[in-house]
Amino acid sequence: MSTERRIAHLDMDAFYASVELLRYPELRGQAVVIGGISGQPQRNADGSLSFARLRDYTGRGVITTSTYEARALGVFSAMGTMKAAKLAPDAVLLPVDFDSYRHYSRLFKAAVRNICPLIEDRGIDEIYIDLSEHPEQTLALAKTIKQAVNEATGLSCSIGIAPNKLLAKICSELDKPDGITIIGMDDIATRIWPLAVKKINGIGPKANAKLAALGIHTIAELAQADADLLQTNFGRTYAAWLLQVAHGRDERAVTTSSESKSISRETTFERDLHAVQDREILSGIFTRLCTKLAADLVRKGYLCKTIGIKLRYDDFRTVTRDLTLPSPTADATAIRRAAAECIRRVALDRRLRLLGVRASALSKSDGLQQYDAAAQGELGF
DNA sequence: TCTGGGGTCCTAGGACCC
DNA sequence: TCTGGGGTCCTAGGACCC
Numbered sequence: 001m002s003t004e005r006r007i008a009h010l011d012m013d014a015f016y017a018s019v020e021l022l023r024y025p026e027l028r029g030q031a032v033v034i035g036g037i038s039g040q041p042q043r044n045a046d047g048s049l050s051f052a053r054l055r056d057y058t059g060r061g062v063i064t065t066s067t068y069e070a071r072a073l074g075v076f077s078a079m080g081t082m083k084a085a086k087l088a089p090d091a092v093l094l095p096v097d098f099d100s101y102r103h104y105s106r107l108f109k110a111a112v113r114n115i116c117p118l119i120e121d122r123g124i125d126e127i128y129i130d131l132s133e134h135p136e137q138t139l140a141l142a143k144t145i146k147q148a149v150n151e152a153t154g155l156s157c158s159i160g161i162a163p164n165k166l167l168a169k170i171c172s173e174l175d176k177p178d179g180i181t182i183i184g185m186d187d188i189a190t191r192i193w194p195l196a197v198k199k200i201n202g203i204g205p206k207a208n209a210k211l212a213a214l215g216i217h218t219i220a221e222l223a224q225a226d227a228d229l230l231q232t233n234f235g236r237t238y239a240a241w242l243l244q245v246a247h248g249r250d251e252r253a254v255t256t257s258s259e260s261k262s263i264s265r266e267t268t269f270e271r272d273l274h275a276v277q278d279r280e281i282l283s284g285i286f287t288r289l290c291t292k293l294a295a296d297l298v299r300k301g302y303l304c305k306t307i308g309i310k311l312r313y314d315d316f317r318t319v320t321r322d323l324t325l326p327s328p329t330a331d332a333t334a335i336r337r338a339a340a341e342c343i344r345r346v347a348l349d350r351r352l353r354l355l356g357v358r359a360s361a362l363s364k365s366d367g368l369q370q371y372d373a374a375a376q377g378e379l380g381f
Numbered sequence: 382t383c384t385g386g387g388g389t390c391c392t393a394g395g396a397c398c399c
Numbered sequence: 400t401c402t403g404g405g406g407t408c409c410t411a412g413g414a415c416c417c
Contacts, residue, residue: 035385062385064417077417082382096385123388123417204415237391266386306409316384320411356386 004184006131006138007254009160009168010145012108013177015125016065018155019104020094024049031070031091033063035081040095055089057081059270064096068177101125104153111152115145120254126172128165130254142180166250167192169201188248193220200245210234222246259362263296263304265289266356272314275348282355289357290339294332297359301366303328304359307338311346312354320358321345328363335359 012018016034021027024041026049033054042050061081073088084091105124113119118130134141142159149157156178160171163185170192171181183191197219198208210233216222223246230239244250267289273282297304308322321342329335339357 058382060384062383064385078384080383083384086382125417202415206414235392261389262387264387268385308410318412322410324409354385 003132004163006134006161007163007165007168008129008131008142008145009162009165009172010112010127010129010149010157011159011172011176012125012149012155012157014065014067015104015155016096016101017067017070019101020097021067022154023100024051024094027051027092029069031067031073031075031088032094033066033070033075033084033088033091034094034096035061035063035084051092051094053089054081054085054091054093057085057093060268066091104155107152108149108155108157111148112145115141115148118254118256120256121258128168128254131161138182139180142182146178146180164248164250165252165254166201166245167248170195170199173199185248189220192248193218193223195219197222197246202241202245207234207238219246259364260300260302261362262358262360263293263300263302263362264310264356264358265293265296266310266354268312268354269352272351272353274351282352285355286339286343286357287336289355290336291332293357293359294330294335297330297362298365301364302359302362303330303365304335305329305361305363306359307335307342308358308360309339309342309346310354310356310358311343311352314351314353316353318354319346322358322360324361328361328365330365 017032020032020034035057041052044050059081063075063077063079063081063084065077066075066084070088070091073091075084075088075091081093101124109119109121109127112127112129116129116131116134118133120128120130122128129145131138131141136144138161142161146157146159149155158172158176158179159181160168160174161180161182162168162171167183167188171183174181174191196217197203197211198205200219203211211217211222214225214229214233216225222242225243225246227239227243230242233239234242267285269285275282305328306322306324308320310318310320312318323338323342325334325338335357
């Protein structure tokens with residue numbers, strides 16, 4: 001007997017902002033944005049806190065999250081902070097505190113895992129859950145999960161439940177915040193087809209613009225699109241995928257574990273830097289990035305065989321170079337040497353706004369491999 | 382007043398090997 | 400001389416996601 005799967009997508013509501021409201025409950029109900037600034041709110045003489053306002057901010061950076069009150073003013077994730085300041089000058093601006101968000105992330109995931117262990121991590125604030133084998137009835141189970149998350153964290157989340165990950169992901173957004181949406185394949189025409197194609201996870205700004213140029217705006221229009229037309233414009237693989245997802249078809253499994261493919265560190269400078277005039281500053285930043293990357297590798301138990309760099313010029317053009325080493329490493333000096341080789345292969349005639357270093361072709365630095373490395377060292381390799 | 386930082390996956394050409 | 404083929408690795412760039 002074959003039955004439909006029950007896949008849930010759980011998405012924490014305005015996660016970073018909501019964590020900050022746990023810490024500063026006096027801000028509840030206000031427009032609050034989380035962005036790339038440093039420094040905690042100042043404590044006044046009377047004991048109250050003094051919060052920075054968006055209008056006071058002058059540096060570069062983007063909004064990472066905003067409360068629903070700020071969203072009502074048009075301020076969303078990934079918006080430039082300066083643009084956000086124009087829209088909501090009085091909004092409270094708080095610095096990001098990833099340690100705190102990771103803490104609450106662990107709490108909510110542990111709470112869900114207690115109820116159903118088949119969890120796929122999709123970043124700090126969302127997960128897929130395979131509920132297919134769970135005995136409880138779907139709506140009751142969703143309520144149980146939401147309550148467990150709230151008891152563990154004090155936070156709310158939204159859950160979509162559907163026969164696959166694609167549909168579950170779309171559903172979790174349909175009743176945000178604090179919602180539950182359950183659909184089956186029979187509901188696709190009424191619930192999914194009216195939506196914009198960009199609601200599909202995997203259709204981003206570029207594909208959305210190309211589809212719009214073809215007169216395709218809704219998922220219904222995509223489902224009825226001519227296969228040859230799509231193939232001409234998107235290539236065989238992507239065109240076939242577009243038609244599949246438009247009909248709500250997705251067979252991907254919920255995968256409970258995965259190995260990292262790459263680890264990287266990058267930084268955008270406070271002002272654009274020049275390779276010659278700012279050589280000392282750049283060199284220091286470069287060394288620190290390599291040192292942090294090496295520490296990340298060691299902490300996570302990886303060696304890397306390929307080292308890469310990323311530069312972004314003042315005109316926002318981005319270039320990458322990489323270099324594969326004869327043998328894997330997690331050594332900061334070796335990483336810096338390889339990254340410096342990469343830097344030599346790019347033009348440094350313009351000012352730079354970003355520098356990054358990446359480690360890929362990862363392998364586990366388990367005991368056996370460490371032993372091998374030590375043995376090779378003794379043999380003079 | 383432009384545009385963070387950390388990832389994944391895909392494509393495509395060339396090298397190199399059998 | 401007429402340019403096979405597949406497989407894998409390396410490199411660069413780009414789309415997309417959280």
